Amino acid sequence: MEPLLVIKNLHARVEGKAILDGIELTVNAGEVHAVMGPNGSGKSTLAYVLSGREGYEVTEGEVIFDGKDLLAMAPEERARAGIFLAFQYPIEIPGVSTSVFLKSAVNALRRQRGESELDAMEFLKQAKEKLSALKMDQKFLSRAVNVGFSGGEKKRSEIFQMAMLEPKLAILDETDSGLDIDALKIVAEGINALRGPEKAALMITHYQRLLDYVVPDKVHVLAQGRIVKTGGKELALELEENGYAAFNAASKDAA
Amino acid sequence: MTVPARRGASDVHEATCKAYLDRFATMRAELPGAGLPWLDAWRARAIERFAEHGFPGPRLEEWRFTNLSKLAETVFEPFPSAANGISREDLGGYRLEDGSDHLLVFVNGRLRPDLSSPGAPGDGITVTGLSRALEDDAEAVEESLIGAGDLTGEERAGAERAGEERSASLGQLNAAFMVDGAVIRVAANAQPERPVHLIFLAHPNKEPAGMHLRNIIHAGEGAKLTVIESYAGLADGPYWTNAVTHVTAEKGAAIQHFKFQAEGAGAFHIAVTDVDLHQDASYTNFVMSLGGILARNEIRARYTGEGVHCALKGVSLARGRQHVDTTTSVDHLMASGVTDETYKGIVDDRARSVFRGKIRVAPGAQKTNAYQLNQNLLLSDRAQADSKPELEIFADDVKCGHGSTVGDIDAEALFYLRARGLEERDARTLLIEAFLGQLIDDIEIAPVRAMARKAFTGWLAGLGG
Incomplete structure (x- = not known):
C-alpha cells in the first residue's frame, strides 16, 4: 500500500532564512509518529509548510499526501483532503462563533467526501457527544473562536475540532505544552480515539510526556532542519534522559 | 441677481x-x-x-x-x-x-x-x-x-x-x-x-x-x-x-x-x-x-x-470607486447627556471611506458621557480610509473618549479558518461579518434588522475573489 505521507528532500525558508534543510519522512496509514527536537530546529515550520501557511516558501523537494502533490494545494484543499493542524498557539477570532465556524468546516469536508451536509440539529448532536468525551462544556460552541479561552481550553478546543473533522493525518504542534496532567490525559484520550488503520498522526513535541499517553510507532529527531535520527518509542526516553545537545553538536559538525 | x-x-x-x-x-x-x-x-x-x-x-x-x-x-x-x-x-x-x-x-x-x-x-x-x-x-x-x-x-x-x-x-x-x-x-x-x-x-x-x-x-x-x-x-x-x-x-x-x-x-x-x-x-x-x-x-x-441619550451608528460599505463620507457633530449643551457613537467602514477596490466625528461639550454640560468609535476594514491594497475624531471639551466633570482603527483582514485568522477547510471567500466573509460585530444584531426592530441583514448579505455576495 502507498504510504499516506511522503516527504522528500524538503527545503523551506521563512523571510529569506532557510529553516528546513532536506527533510525525509514517510508516514503510513495507521501510524503515529513523533517529531522531537530542540527549539528552533524547524518543527513548527514543518507543520506550517504541510498545512500551507503563507510566507513559508518551499525551495526544494516534494510532499505527496494520499497520492497527491500536497504543495500544489491551497490550505483549504489540504484540509479537505484530510490534513488537520492543531495549532501551537490557536488564535482568537472575536465575533466568529465556534459553532458557526465549525459547522461550515464540517460541511465543507462532508461535501468534499460526497456526504450530505449536517443540519443544525445533527451538527449539535455530534458536537455535544465529542465535547462530553473531552469533558468540555457545551458553552464552547456559542463562544467566539478561542476568545477568552485559557491556554488549556484552547488546546482542548483544537482536539475537539479535530474530533469533529476526523482527519486522515493530524499534525499536532506542541499540543502538550501548557497543559496540566489532567488536561494532558484528556487530550491524549482524544488523540487515541482518532487512531485507526486509515489514519495517522504527526506529533510535534519538545518533551516526551505526551508520548507516555499517546505511544508513537516512530520517533524522529529534528535538528537544524533535518531529521538526524529515527527510532522507536524508546528514543523519546533517551532524549528525555540526555537532552538534545548531542544532536545539535552532531549536526553542527556535519555542517 | x-x-x-x-x-x-x-x-x-x-x-x-x-x-x-x-x-x-x-x-x-x-x-x-x-x-x-x-x-x-x-x-x-x-x-x-x-x-x-x-x-x-x-x-x-x-x-x-x-x-x-x-x-x-x-x-x-x-x-x-x-x-x-x-x-x-x-x-x-x-x-x-x-x-x-x-x-x-x-x-x-x-x-x-x-x-x-x-x-x-x-x-x-x-x-x-x-x-x-x-x-x-x-x-x-x-x-x-x-x-x-x-x-x-x-x-x-x-x-x-x-x-x-x-x-x-x-x-x-x-x-x-x-x-x-x-x-x-x-x-x-x-x-x-x-x-x-x-x-x-x-x-x-x-x-x-x-x-x-x-x-x-x-x-x-x-x-x-x-x-x-x-x-x-x-x-x-x-x-x-x-x-x-x-x-x-x-x-x-x-x-x-x-x-x-x-x-x-x-x-x-x-x-x-x-x-x-x-x-x-x-x-x-x-x-x-x-x-x-x-x-x-x-x-x-x-x-x-439635560439627560439626553443619543446613539449614532452606521455601516459604510464601499467598493469600486465609491466615496462614502460620514460626518457627525454632536453638541452637548446641557448636563448629563450620553453619546454612544460607532461607525464602521468596509472598503474594497479603490473605494474610500471618510469619518469625521466632532463632539463638543459646552462649559455647563457636566456629567456628559460620550464615546466615539470608528473602525475601518480595508479589503484591498488600494482601498482608503480617513478617520478624524475631534473632541472639544469645556467642562471638567465628564467622561469622553474615542477610538479609531484602520486595518486589513487578519491574515492569521484567515489561515486558521482555511486550515479547517473553509473556502477563502467564506473565511473572508465570516471575518468581515465578525468585524461588523453587533451593529446589525443590535437593531431592536425585527423587520428593520432583517432589512439591514439582507442588504449586508447582498453586498457581501458581490465581493470579488
Whole structure:
C-alpha cells in the first residue's frame, strides 16, 4: 500500500532564512509518529509548510499526501483532503462563533467526501457527544473562536475540532505544552480515539510526556532542519534522559 | 441677481452656480408655498447665500476629505418630473418584510400618493408630504424649518457662522429648491406602533435630476416614533439626492431613525440630518450606506436639555470607486447627556471611506458621557480610509473618549479558518461579518434588522475573489 505521507528532500525558508534543510519522512496509514527536537530546529515550520501557511516558501523537494502533490494545494484543499493542524498557539477570532465556524468546516469536508451536509440539529448532536468525551462544556460552541479561552481550553478546543473533522493525518504542534496532567490525559484520550488503520498522526513535541499517553510507532529527531535520527518509542526516553545537545553538536559538525 | 466672484472657484463651478440661479429666478413663483412671504424670502436668502459661497471646496475643514468637483460640474435639474412607470409591485423589494409600515413613496423627489399608504390618522401621528403640509399648516412648517435653528435663520450668529454657512451651502441650495419631503408629527405621549417608512426612488429621465428633499420629523413630549428612510436608484446614470432632515424630540420623546442608502451607481447622495434633542429625549440613528458614487451622511445633533441619550451608528460599505463620507457633530449643551457613537467602514477596490466625528461639550454640560468609535476594514491594497475624531471639551466633570482603527483582514485568522477547510471567500466573509460585530444584531426592530441583514448579505455576495 502507498504510504499516506511522503516527504522528500524538503527545503523551506521563512523571510529569506532557510529553516528546513532536506527533510525525509514517510508516514503510513495507521501510524503515529513523533517529531522531537530542540527549539528552533524547524518543527513548527514543518507543520506550517504541510498545512500551507503563507510566507513559508518551499525551495526544494516534494510532499505527496494520499497520492497527491500536497504543495500544489491551497490550505483549504489540504484540509479537505484530510490534513488537520492543531495549532501551537490557536488564535482568537472575536465575533466568529465556534459553532458557526465549525459547522461550515464540517460541511465543507462532508461535501468534499460526497456526504450530505449536517443540519443544525445533527451538527449539535455530534458536537455535544465529542465535547462530553473531552469533558468540555457545551458553552464552547456559542463562544467566539478561542476568545477568552485559557491556554488549556484552547488546546482542548483544537482536539475537539479535530474530533469533529476526523482527519486522515493530524499534525499536532506542541499540543502538550501548557497543559496540566489532567488536561494532558484528556487530550491524549482524544488523540487515541482518532487512531485507526486509515489514519495517522504527526506529533510535534519538545518533551516526551505526551508520548507516555499517546505511544508513537516512530520517533524522529529534528535538528537544524533535518531529521538526524529515527527510532522507536524508546528514543523519546533517551532524549528525555540526555537532552538534545548531542544532536545539535552532531549536526553542527556535519555542517 | 449677480454672482459675486469667489477666489479659487473654477469657471465650471461658476457656470453651474449661474445655472442654478437662473433656474431659481424662472421657477420662484411656482415653487411650493410661493405665496407665503416668509418662505419666499427664506428661499431668496438661501439662493443668495449659495451664490455667495458656491460649492464647498476642499479648503474647508469639513470638506477636506470629500471633493465635490464632479458634483459641481453638472447642473442637476432641480424640478425633474415624477416619472411614471413605477407601480406598487416595484416597491416590494424596498418594503419591510412584514409590511407593517406607514408608507410614503417619493419618486424623483416628489410624493406619489398613488404609491403611498400613510395610514389613517389616529394613534396621534400625522404623515404627509411637505408640499401638502405647506398648504395645510404652513405655520408649523415655518416653525420646524426656521425655529429648528436652520443655518439660514437669523438666530445663529457667532464666529463660526461664516464657516458653517460655507460648508452648508448645499443645504441652502436645498432651501431654495425644496419641493417635497416627508412631514411626520407625533402628538405628545402618542406611541404609534407602526414605523413610518419613507422610500425615495430615483428614476431619472434623460437629464440628470437633482432631488432637493426636505423632511421634518417631530416627536412631541413623551412620544415614541420609528422612522426608516430608504433611498434607491432605478438607474445607473448620474443624479443627485440632496436631502435635509429636521428631527426634533421633545422632552422625554424617543425616536429610532434608520436609513438605508442604496442609490444608483452614478448617484451623488448628500444628506444632512439636523437633530434637536430636549430634556431626557432619546434618539437612535442608524445608517447603512452602500449606494452611489459619492455619498455623504452628515448628522448634527444638539442636546438642548439635560439627560439626553443619543446613539449614532452606521455601516459604510464601499467598493469600486465609491466615496462614502460620514460626518457627525454632536453638541452637548446641557448636563448629563450620553453619546454612544460607532461607525464602521468596509472598503474594497479603490473605494474610500471618510469619518469625521466632532463632539463638543459646552462649559455647563457636566456629567456628559460620550464615546466615539470608528473602525475601518480595508479589503484591498488600494482601498482608503480617513478617520478624524475631534473632541472639544469645556467642562471638567465628564467622561469622553474615542477610538479609531484602520486595518486589513487578519491574515492569521484567515489561515486558521482555511486550515479547517473553509473556502477563502467564506473565511473572508465570516471575518468581515465578525468585524461588523453587533451593529446589525443590535437593531431592536425585527423587520428593520432583517432589512439591514439582507442588504449586508447582498453586498457581501458581490465581493470579488
